[in-house]
Amino acid sequence: MATLDLKSIGKSFGDAQVLHDIELSINDKEFIVFVGPSGCGKSTLLRIIAGLEEATTGSLLIDGDDVSDAHPIDRGISMVFQSYALYPHLSVFENIAFPLRVAKLSKSVLEDKVQRAAEILQLTDKLNLKPGQLSGGQRQRVAIGRSIVREPKIFLFDEPLSNLDAALRGDMRVELSQLHRDLRATMIYVTHDQVEAMTMADRIVVLNQGRVEQFGTPMELYHHPATKFVAAFIGQPNMNFLPATVTDVGDAGLCVQVDAGPALVLPVESAGVSAGDRVEVGIRPEDITQGAGGLNINVSVVERLGGISITYGTTDGGTRLCAALGGTADIREDQKAELKLEPKDCHVFDSAGKVLRRRQAPVLVE
Ligand SMILES: Nc1ncnc2c1ncn2[C@@H]1O[C@H](COP(=O)(O)OP(=O)(O)OP(=O)(O)O)[C@@H](O)[C@H]1O
Numbered sequence: 001m002a003t004l005d006l007k008s009i010g011k012s013f014g015d016a017q018v019l020h021d022i023e024l025s026i027n028d029k030e031f032i033v034f035v036g037p038s039g040c041g042k043s044t045l046l047r048i049i050a051g052l053e054e055a056t057t058g059s060l061l062i063d064g065d066d067v068s069d070a071h072p073i074d075r076g077i078s079m080v081f082q083s084y085a086l087y088p089h090l091s092v093f094e095n096i097a098f099p100l101r102v103a104k105l106s107k108s109v110l111e112d113k114v115q116r117a118a119e120i121l122q123l124t125d126k127l128n129l130k131p132g133q134l135s136g137g138q139r140q141r142v143a144i145g146r147s148i149v150r151e152p153k154i155f156l157f158d159e160p161l162s163n164l165d166a167a168l169r170g171d172m173r174v175e176l177s178q179l180h181r182d183l184r185a186t187m188i189y190v191t192h193d194q195v196e197a198m199t200m201a202d203r204i205v206v207l208n209q210g211r212v213e214q215f216g217t218p219m220e221l222y223h224h225p226a227t228k229f230v231a232a233f234i235g236q237p238n239m240n241f242l243p244a245t246v247t248d249v250g251d252a253g254l255c256v257q258v259d260a261g262p263a264l265v266l267p268v269e270s271a272g273v274s275a276g277d278r279v280e281v282g283i284r285p286e287d288i289t290q291g292a293g294g295l296n297i298n299v300s301v302v303e304r305l306g307g308i309s310i311t312y313g314t315t316d317g318g319t320r321l322c323a324a325l326g327g328t329a330d331i332r333e334d335q336k337a338e339l340k341l342e343p344k345d346c347h348v349f350d351s352a353g354k355v356l357r358r359r360q361a362p363v364l365v366e
């Protein structure tokens, strides 16, 4: 059992405040991913949870107990870093066993724990090798093994895969998800990589300049981004943002005129906006189709991937646009194309980057 509650955590280095009022409640056995751009405070927050850094304000509870002042070793937390510091002169076995030797465990208990960790991580036949004889992915697994043997309540990972090449990252991503299922532990994982975030997380924390932009499941963030920042961060290729002007706020929804594009009636709440306001219409590349929809683009590049054709171009209003069209789409570079968006797929952001909430789907009465 390991729940984690962060209550109003803030952190300043001198005059610079790098974390602001972080509130998070993490459930037992959840796989939580922190994502956000470089410098947004991911590592600092992880280090505060581990006890390697002291929060300036707020408190931290594990299983309901306040551990804000507890020593890192007493928190039942283990952290795996981006640069896995293995001892080059020690075997894989001894590298994994290291924390147990420090804790002076008996030989048989120690051997059992190392063997079990090696089995989980498929390192059994590598136990006698030195780190220098392993691949990058295997070395990272040894570092994780060293965490596992300590049987922490909470695992923290700070970009553990960022030193690996793309193929190995993909493999390790699957292995870590499997490990999470096997160990049934609470895990917090930091990454820049939104694909890792989407595929591994039960819930994602999107951080921006030391604040939580949104905390939710991958599908909540994808379908209901609360801000333009989250909308732009989650999803590949990135969401498009088309500048538009509000023309009317009617019962049917928000009427907008997209710059050099179609007039749309969008099913969103219009509180706080009025005719004449500038907004942005967000549309994901995969929600755009080819056809009579009044959105003309000048196509610059078409990437044919087989099943889909990623099409890049510019609207007549000068906005860059990306559409994921069908594999056999009749579309050519340096020509014009007409594209279509469905109002139900559109997200609308006000001038401050906040989403206008979607209207509830009408309830049909029989
Ligand atoms: N010991 C420190 N002293 C002063 N400033 C620091 C210290 N550690 C971090 N910072 C600052 O705090 C901010 C957040 O840093 P942090 O390392 O948490 O970012 P991050 O999100 O992990 O970035 P990255 O993705 O590049 O690893 C940065 O502006 C950084 O310069």
Ligand SMILES: [Mg+2]
Pocket: 042, 043, 044
């Ligand atoms: Mg970092």
